[in-house]
Amino acid sequence: MSTTELQVQATDAQELIHLLPSPFTNTQPAPELLTQGAEALVYKTHFLTPAQPAILKFRPSKAYRHPTLDARLTKQRVLAEARVLVKLSAPDVRDAGVHVPGVLALEWDVARKVKNTGAEVERYRKEAQGAVSGAWILMEFVEGSSVKDLLRGVDGYVKGRAGSGNAVNAEEMVVIEQEVKGLLRRIGRAVGALHSKGGVVHGDLTSSNVMVRPYRKDHGLVNGDGDAHGEAEEDRCPNLSGDVVLIDFGLATQSTQDEDRAVDLYVLERAFGSTHPKQEGWFDAEVLKHQDGYKGSFKGSNVVVKRLEEVRMRGRKRSMIG
Amino acid sequence: MVEKIQIAHIPDDLPIYVACYKDVQNASFLKQQLLAGNQVYNYAFVDATTILSRQHLLAAAFRALNDHIHDRLKSNNVHSEIVVCLSSNNNIGDAFRRFGIQDSTKDLVIVKVGLSPEFASESVEGHLKDAIEGTPVPFDDAFLRQTCDLDKLRKTYKLGKPQQGKTVMNGNGGHATDERSDIEVQVLGLMALRGAT
Numbered sequence: 001m002s003t004t005e006l007q008v009q010a011t012d013a014q015e016l017i018h019l020l021p022s023p024f025t026n027t028q029p030a031p032e033l034l035t036q037g038a039e040a041l042v043y044k045t046h047f048l049t050p051a052q053p054a055i056l057k058f059r060p061s062k063a064y065r066h067p068t069l070d071a072r073l074t075k076q077r078v079l080a081e082a083r084v085l086v087k088l089s090a091p092d093v094r095d096a097g098v099h100v101p102g103v104l105a106l107e108w109d110v111a112r113k114v115k116n117t118g119a120e121v122e123r124y125r126k127e128a129q130g131a132v133s134g135a136w137i138l139m140e141f142v143e144g145s146s147v148k149d150l151l152r153g154v155d156g157y158v159k160g161r162a163g164s165g166n167a168v169n170a171e172e173m174v175v176i177e178q179e180v181k182g183l184l185r186r187i188g189r190a191v192g193a194l195h196s197k198g199g200v201v202h203g204d205l206t207s208s209n210v211m212v213r214p215y216r217k218d219h220g221l222v223n224g225d226g227d228a229h230g231e232a233e234e235d236r237c238p239n240l241s242g243d244v245v246l247i248d249f250g251l252a253t254q255s256t257q258d259e260d261r262a263v264d265l266y267v268l269e270r271a272f273g274s275t276h277p278k279q280e281g282w283f284d285a286e287v288l289k290h291q292d293g294y295k296g297s298f299k300g301s302n303v304v305v306k307r308l309e310e311v312r313m314r315g316r317k318r319s320m321i322g
Numbered sequence: 323m324v325e326k327i328q329i330a331h332i333p334d335d336l337p338i339y340v341a342c343y344k345d346v347q348n349a350s351f352l353k354q355q356l357l358a359g360n361q362v363y364n365y366a367f368v369d370a371t372t373i374l375s376r377q378h379l380l381a382a383a384f385r386a387l388n389d390h391i392h393d394r395l396k397s398n399n400v401h402s403e404i405v406v407c408l409s410s411n412n413n414i415g416d417a418f419r420r421f422g423i424q425d426s427t428k429d430l431v432i433v434k435v436g437l438s439p440e441f442a443s444e445s446v447e448g449h450l451k452d453a454i455e456g457t458p459v460p461f462d463d464a465f466l467r468q469t470c471d472l473d474k475l476r477k478t479y480k481l482g483k484p485q486q487g488k489t490v491m492n493g494n495g496g497h498a499t500d501e502r503s504d505i506e507v508q509v510l511g512l513m514a515l516r517g518a519t
């Protein structure tokens with residue numbers, strides 16, 4: 001089945017159920033489809049009770065649904081992502097500033113069988129067979145919004161004020177810029193901690209894969225209007241405070257090579273350039289070279305930032321040729 | 323004191339019943355019934371010192387029930403499987419030794435899966451009252467906080483030492499709940515990864 005066919009199907013609420021793996025065909029209320037990439041369906045659902053929000057990332061494996069993927073590949077990708085997430089959820093890694101959604105449950109091969117206990121479970125098995133096979137990760141739901149939405153929210157706010165004849169004045173602008181720069185540094189620091197303490201390169205760093213989770217209220221750190229967070233409302237500037245949380249480790253690898261780290265930064269830089277042209281000029285100074293950013297986050301960061309220059313050169317040459 | 327729990331995503335006709343006991347006096351008798359395969363004692367008997375929180379135990383029950391409905395238990399039945407699912411490695415004997423009831427066990431978490439409709443809370447409660455020599459307590463985080471042996475748990479899951487000076491940073495002295503939720507995420511992840519190759 002092609003992706004477009006899949007999309008047509010997904011618009012039908014009834015059909016959607018059939019794109020869920022077992023046991024989520026039982027889930028009440030039914031998981032809500034958030035995004036549909038080329039290879040993964042991402043649902044919002046819950047863990048042990050409906051009060052514990054969770055994300056279900058499902059990679060269907062049936063050949064006729066996704067001809068380009070075979071089951072083994074699907075399994076390896078899901079397992080690689082889960083292993084990286086579990087490794088990064090170690091307390092000492094988190095204390096170093098790496099925040100990722102924890103793995104709650106996992107399926108790498110629905111068909112795997114250890115032994116037959118007999119007819120007892122026959123009826124469940126029949127139900128399970130009707131479901132789509134594939135591999136999935138159930139992970140913690142990250143509250144808050146992506147950096148992409150936040151930065152767009154900031155731009156929208158500034159634009160909206162100008163349009164309504166109540167333009168942001170110079171003083172306010174300084175405050176807003178400081179907030180944004182502060183966020184950029186925290187992103188740099190988080191990526192640095194991922195690279196050094198985590199020993200992982202993300203592989204797909206974009207501003208959608210970096211989220212800001214408002215500080216938890218019970219820590220007494222939330223500054224009032226947590227509800228304004230991320231809403232692209234034009235009459236309110238988004239609140240940028242919170243933990244920087246990295247998501248989507250589908251392309252991550254365990255590596256401590258300077259080259260891999262530099263490429264990770266390059267991918268983020270390019271993503272920023274295309275999505276946030278306004279903030280692109282700050283990327284180098286804030287994300288990379290600021291003492292509160294990548295540079296100050298670990299001992300070997302200088303070497304990586306140096307290496308990034310080479311990676312940029314190669315990138316430029318490549319785009320000139322190609 | 324028996325709590326009926328319906329775990330999300332699991333079919334409605336598979337509820338679980340959980341009870342906790344402290345100051346248990348007849349652990350070795352109970353263990354013998356398990357070894358002898360006495361069907362009347364077909365429960366998951368979990369040593370409460372190995373359980374961090376409600377969520378920790380229920381996550382293991384979720385995996386055991388899910389593996390049950392997909393017909394791929396590693397152990398004899400869904401009850402022993404709950405104990406297996408607490409482990410981060412595939413060695414069943416090791417899981418029973420680390421998480422299951424021992425002769426010396428004083429604090430117990432007991433799980434019964436309602437495999438057939440006659441398991442109502444009352445019948446489970448009635449049987450446990452006769453079978454367990456101990457004091458029933460609610461299945462809650464307060465009880466588990468008292469009983470959990472964090473050092474042992476760290477060793478069991480190979481988590482490494484707690485960070486020195488971290489509690490000083492909280493300014494809160496030994497903030498035990500934080501340390502628990504700190505390691506809980508990784509523990510759940512390690513349980514979920516068990517058996518992956």
Ligand SMILES: Nc1ncnc2c1ncn2[C@@H]1O[C@H](COP(=O)(O)OP(=O)(O)OP(=O)(O)O)[C@@H](O)[C@H]1O
Pocket residue numbers: 034035036037038039040041042055057101139140141142143146204208209247248249250251
């Ligand atoms: N743990 C989470 N908490 C909150 N939202 C999430 C979480 N994981 C994913 N999302 C949301 O779902 C979107 C898609 O998720 P993700 O990027 O992991 O999938 P994908 O890009 O389709 O996967 P892949 O690139 O690995 O094939 C994210 O951009 C984000 O909005």
